[in-house]
Amino acid sequence: xxxxxxxxxxxxxxxxxxxxxxxxxxxxxxxxxxxxxxxxxxxxxxxxxxxxxxxxxxxxxxxxxxxxxxxxxxxxxxxxxxxxxxxxxxxxxxxxxxxxxxxxxxxxxxxxxxxxxxxxxxxxxxxxxxxxxxxxxxxxxxxxxxxxxxxxxxxxxxxxxxxxxxxxxxxxxxxxxxxxxxxxxxxxxxxxxxxxxxxxxxxxxxxxxxxxxxxxxxxxxxxxxxxxxxxxxxxxxxxxxxxxxxxxxxxxxxxxxxxxxxxxxxxxxxxxxxxxxxxxxxxxxxxxxxxxxxxxxxxxxxxxxxxxxxxxxxxxxxxxxxxxxxxxxxxxxxxxxxxxxxxxxxxxxxxxxxxxxxxxxxxxxxxxxxxxxxxxxxxxxxxxxxxxxxxxxxxxxxxxxxxxxxxxxxxxxxxxxxxxx
Numbered sequence: 001x002x003x004x005x006x007x008x009x010x011x012x013x014x015x016x017x018x019x020x021x022x023x024x025x026x027x028x029x030x031x032x033x034x035x036x037x038x039x040x041x042x043x044x045x046x047x048x049x050x051x052x053x054x055x056x057x058x059x060x061x062x063x064x065x066x067x068x069x070x071x072x073x074x075x076x077x078x079x080x081x082x083x084x085x086x087x088x089x090x091x092x093x094x095x096x097x098x099x100x101x102x103x104x105x106x107x108x109x110x111x112x113x114x115x116x117x118x119x120x121x122x123x124x125x126x127x128x129x130x131x132x133x134x135x136x137x138x139x140x141x142x143x144x145x146x147x148x149x150x151x152x153x154x155x156x157x158x159x160x161x162x163x164x165x166x167x168x169x170x171x172x173x174x175x176x177x178x179x180x181x182x183x184x185x186x187x188x189x190x191x192x193x194x195x196x197x198x199x200x201x202x203x204x205x206x207x208x209x210x211x212x213x214x215x216x217x218x219x220x221x222x223x224x225x226x227x228x229x230x231x232x233x234x235x236x237x238x239x240x241x242x243x244x245x246x247x248x249x250x251x252x253x254x255x256x257x258x259x260x261x262x263x264x265x266x267x268x269x270x271x272x273x274x275x276x277x278x279x280x281x282x283x284x285x286x287x288x289x290x291x292x293x294x295x296x297x298x299x300x301x302x303x304x305x306x307x308x309x310x311x312x313x314x315x316x317x318x319x320x321x322x323x324x325x326x327x328x329x330x331x332x333x334x335x336x337x338x339x340x341x342x343x344x345x346x347x348x349x350x351x352x353x354x355x356x357x358x359x360x361x362x363x364x365x366x367x368x369x370x371x372x373x374x375x376x377x378x379x380x381x382x383x384x385x386x387x388x389x390x391x392x393x394x395x396x397x398x399x400x401x402x403x404x405x406x407x408x409x410x411x412x413x414x415x416x417x418x419x420x421x
Contacts, residue, residue, distance in 0.1 A: 009055050010047050017060040018043075018142040023114035025067055026177050032121055033167035036139060038074075042067040115140075116179045116231040119224070123192040124175055131166040132195045134159055140227075141220045151217050152202060189232070193241050193298060196224050200245050204252075205404075212262045212406040218249050229284070239288035240299030246281030247305035250274040262410050266314040278309045300329045319349035336365040344377055352384040372401035376411060383418055392418035 018039060025035035042063040056062040122136040137143045137151070145163065149156040180188050203217025225242040232238050254272035257263050285306055288299045295303060304325045311317040326342035339362045347355020359378055368374045379394030395415035399408045 007047065007051075010043070010050055013046070013055065013059040013063075014043055015142045017063055019118065019140045020060065020115060021063050021067065022139050023118035024064060025071070026118055026121065027114045028068075029071060030177050031171055032118070032135075032139060032177070033171060036167075038067040038070050039063070041070045115227060117177050119192055119228060119231075120179055120188060121170065121175060121177055123188070123195045124170060125188065125191050126169055126173055126175065127166050129194065129198065131162050131169075132191065133198055134162045135166045136195050136224070137199065137220065138163055140224060143220070151214060185232075186235075189235060189237065192228065193237060196221050196228065196245075197241060197298070199224070200248070204248060205407075210405045212256060212260065212404065213252055215252060218245075218252065221245055222249060229287075234291065236288045236291040236293060237296040237298050239284045239291070240296055240302050243281045243284035243288060243302035244298050244305055246277045246284060247302065247309050250277035250281065250309065260406060262406050264410075265308065270312065273309070282306055282309065297329060297333045300325055300332065304329075317348070319345055323349045336362050336367045337371075340368065340371075340373060340377060343381075347381050347384070352381040356381045356385070370401055372398045372407075372411075374398075375401070379411075379414065379418075383414075388418040388421060391415075 021042070022032070022035050022039045025038050026032045029035055029038070045066050046059075046063060050056075118140060119136070122139055123132045127135065133152075134148055137148050138145070143151070145159050146156050149159045152159075179185065199217055200221030203214040203219075203221065206212060206214050222242070222245055225238075225245050229235075229238045229242050250273045251265070251268060253274065254268040254270065255263055281302065285299065285302045288295060288302070304322050307318050307322050307325070323342065323345040326338065326345050330338045330342055339358060343355040343358040343362075345355075346358055356378070359374070359381065362368065363374065363378075375394040376398035379391045379398060382388075382391035382394060392415045395411045395418065399411035399415065402408050402411065
């Protein structure tokens with residue numbers, strides 16, 4: 001095996017193994033930046049050796065052994081790393097000596113679940129939301145800096161700076177690499193869920209650029225969400241989130257027309273919805289409902305998505321139940337964005353005038369200033385009321401506000417339809 005074939009094999013193994021490799025190393029050296037450097041050194045070694053020797057039977061173990069050997073070499077040469085080794089030795093209760101066997105014993109000490117520890121470290125509240133997303137995609141998703149930059153349509157230097165600052169912040173604050181327990185876990189879980197949700201949403205409805213959907217980001221969020229539910233099976237909101245993402249992702253094939261244009265929910269060919277993802281999502285929702293306590297925000301959104309999934313056609317949708325679920329969501333997490341969606345549901349369940357009344361009541365909310373979906377939804381309700389001229393103006397305003405080219409085309413087309421009467 002050589003050339004491009006070897007490179008593809010290494011890249012495939014890296015995408016599969018990198019998260020566990022970095023997580024294991026981070027637990028060992030207590031520094032996610034250093035852990036990533038060690039993992040990258042192992043990757044370089046694989047790219048040099050595997051084309052000649054072939055991919056080993058257990059590539060993950062090979063990468064880990066190579067990275068650990070590199071860690072031991074650094075320990076011997078670098079005073080900073082020596083200090084980390086001494087701190088680690090004290091933590092696990094062994095006498096530190098400049099001896100390979102002793103150091104490996106310290107490195108092999110299990111401290112909780114490595115992947116879950118890495119998720120909570122990447123999503124630490126000390127970091128900004130943008131930094132948490134970038135670091136999670138880098139260390140858990142295995143995405144390169146250019147891939148993250150392309151996904152979010154920002155410069156590579158911006159992403160690189162976010163990653164460097166995030167790792168420095170964690171290091172300087174001496175954030176422990178661990179899975180928080182009890183009340184602290186429950187307090188920090190929303191930060192983790194938020195990151196996965198943000199990654200999915202940017203893939204599901206891209207905020208900018210020429211593509212309406214970025215499937216790679218949706219897939220990455222699904223993978224991270226599934227990992228989280230396996231590692232934290234007793235957390236209902238983790239199941240609620242993955243239920244929401246599975247059901248939402250089931251529609252992706254139907255959300256794009258032949259020319260790449262967006263197809264709105266009520267106009268989608270539901271035979272193109274993925275039944276396996278719907279089944280997985282509904283099963284996850286059932287797990288969330290079976291755990292103690294009421295549904296949280298993600299669980300309620302998943303229940304709304306499940307209402308759409310159960311309807312064989314747009315006409316069969318239980319909008320009254322959806323409106324009730326939005327009422328519950330609004331009481332649990334009051335938000336102008338939730339009220340915007342609630343206005344849509346009320347308009348479908350009880351007539352556009354009811355939805356428009358709620359929409360006008362929240363139109364001056366600062367959180368909705370510049371938000372393109374406010375005039376978009378208002379335009380739709382006005383169109384249903386036969387107020388075409390006002391609807392046209394709202395669709396044009398929404399088109400000016402959106403950063404997504406495909407969505408802009410859709411909104412301008414709707415404006416033209418209202419102008420034509």
